[in-house]
Amino acid sequence: MLKIGFCDDDLNVLKELQVLVDRYRVEKNREIEYAAFQSSLDLLAELEKGVRFDILFLDVLMPGQNGMDAAREIRDIDTAVKIIFLTSSPEYAVESYTVGAYFYQLKPIWQESFYRLMDSVIAECKKAEQRSLIMRCREGISRIELEKLMYCEVMGRTLQFYMEDGRVLESMGKLDDLKEQLSVYANFLRPHRSYLVNMDYIRTLSSKSIRMQNQKEIPIPHGKYSDIKNRYLEYVFDREQVVL
Known part of the structure; x- marks a missing residue:
């Protein structure tokens, strides 16, 4: 079972992501669970409790703690999770790879590009899982x-x-x-x-x-x-x- 986390302060973006994942898992016949967070602090609290995700969609620009700073803390807890940054600006694209980001996705997110991204990151997860603990x-x-x-x-x-x-x-x-x-x-x-x-x-x-x-x-x-x-x-x- 693949586990995905979404973190974005915009409730509309979270709803959009959930709709896209629901469509994707039905059309691709994949078992996927997901959880949504409106702040990086809530996400970090869950990770510190031991909750683990295979993939995290993380907004870069959020009030309080931004996505880049959150990603650095996430890496202290989990070095394996695939982090995909979400943003409307390419400003942080280079910096995103300093925290081992898998991808940097510009908003708005279209279904076609989202499906391609999901196919790619899931294949990478499976490849890593086959030869890892x-x-x-x-x-x-x-x-x-x-x-x-x-x-x-x-x-x-x-x-x-x-x-x-x-x-x-x-x-x-x-x-x-x-x-x-x-x-x-x-x-x-x-x-x-x-x-x-x-x-x-x-x-x-x-x-x-x-x-x-x-x-x-x-x-x-x-x-x-x-x-x-x-x-x-x-x-x-x-x-x-x-x-x-």
Whole structure:
């Protein structure tokens, strides 16, 4: 179920957006829920309660807190949501991309252009969803791109996700549950009860440990080396990588 949020101080614009979404979901046969807000403060209050949206339509010029400032606060809570700015002026178009906006839509909004935009942003949401996890981390709601996840370590009830860019994201959970979630992806291997590794980031493999690209040494339990080596080599050969 796709969840969309609309935020605009103009009630007529909110009603127009709701009509467009209602038409779109009927004609395209899509399951979509939406919620409307007349102020960014109301929207932020809902996000802070844990409410999550896939797409946010956010007016730029609103009394009190404008859309750009609201977007910066939204990014502190949710790095994954697709933000689409609404405005009657192109003045803030460049600035909109500093907060990771997906699109900058000029008003008035015509049905044809709205449908094209919805088709595009929904396709992007689906593509991101196929190779990512949505996690509630200390930083807020984050989308963890699996191709950029090097490995995960569990410490007590905390999962630590080590990313390619050096970030470490934390979330409450069990490694058993995460392994089950990622079982459909051939590149994830659990060599140790405390680690789940992305084999694309293995630098070297020895009888005692796995060395990841960030130089992290992950221990291999006694008697497990042969199974781990065979699994890794099978994955490498399946991907037609060269092993010397």
